[in-house]
Amino acid sequence: MEPRPRSFYWLTAFFILFVIFLYGPTITIGILSFQGPQGGLTFPMNGVSTYWFHNLFEQQAVGDIWGAFRRSFALGLMVMVATVVISVMAGLAFRKKFAGSGVLFYLTIASLVIPSILVSLGVGLIFNQVGAKVYWATSGFGAQLTWTLPFGLLIMFAVFNRFDKRFEEAARDQGATAWQTIRHVVLPIIAPSVIGVALFGFSLSYDEFARTLLTAGSHNTLPLEIFGMTTNVTKPVIYALGTLTTVFSLVMILVFLGTLWILGKRRARRAS
Known part of the structure; x- marks a missing residue:
């Protein structure tokens, strides 16, 4: 067996450092959230316990944590549904060229390069102007749809660009209506991509800060609540909240991946 070149070890070390840089802050917060009642915001740790996780479920003097979580969760679901529906409908519409389709596409994607805080400011001003x-x-x-929709559209455009139209033609030859073709042929085939768009929509909304900063009004979402806590909270309770938020995000990702796995199993069962 030939020995590995020195570059292999250099690249491996670089990759390890990259992973540490990527996940190090999250791991550090997770560790510090398990401090004892007298713990602080930095190392060294002062005891080991789950005290600050229990503290989260007690009456808080630092803000409306659980109200902010409910708002972020509800907003994430709303954005997810709207992103999926609009992205799929736009993907179907853009399969045929129509007047202004190119301009409309670039205008939609352009929202990704506009600074998020300006989008937040603009949406807030529009709502104020119309009363x-x-x-x-x-x-x-x-405001959050201006962030999630471009990603959903790009995914669906890529999916429909590779979609084999012969499946639809076969369904129509069998007497299926346009709606039956979409429901029983198109949607089952693109279902994994639709779930991917849903995951994008929910996760991007749930964590969004800048585009919500000037559009949330007097009720904070969870990212805004956490940001507010960083200015006046000097206890590891904020780390415990960050750890639970991260775990919740991972659980949601696993739920979506599990749904994809179940759909794949069903498709394989039907094919056999």
Whole structure:
């Protein structure tokens, strides 16, 4: 067996350092969240316990943590559903060229390069100008869609660009209507991609800060609540909240991946 070149070990070391850089802060917060009642925000740790996790479920003087979590969760679901529906419908529409389709596409994607804080400011100003209330479920919802929709559209455009139209033609030859073709042929085939768009929509919304900063009104979402806590909380309770938030995000990812696995099993069972 030939010995590995020296470059292999250099690249391996670089990759390890990259992984540490990527996950080190999250791991550090996770470790510090298990300090004792007298623990602080830095090392060395002062005892080991789950005290600060229990403290999260007690009456807090630092803010409305669980209210902010409920708002972020509800907003994430709203953005997820809207992103999936609009992305799939746009993907179907863009399969046929229509007047202004190219301009519309680039205008949609352009929102990704606009600074997020400017989008938040613009949406908030529009709601103020029309006399509407700046609220997390309205203006916040609209601002976050400018972030999630371009990703959903790009995914669906790529999916439909490779979609074999012969499946649809075969369904129509068998007498299926347009809706039956979409429901029983198109949607089952693109289902994994649709779930991917849903995961993108929920995760991007749940963690979004900048585009919600000036559009949430007087009720914070969870990222805004955590940011507010960093200015006045000097206890590891903020680390415990960060750890639970990270675990929740990972659980949601596993739920989506599990759904993909179940769909794959069903498709394989039907094919056999």
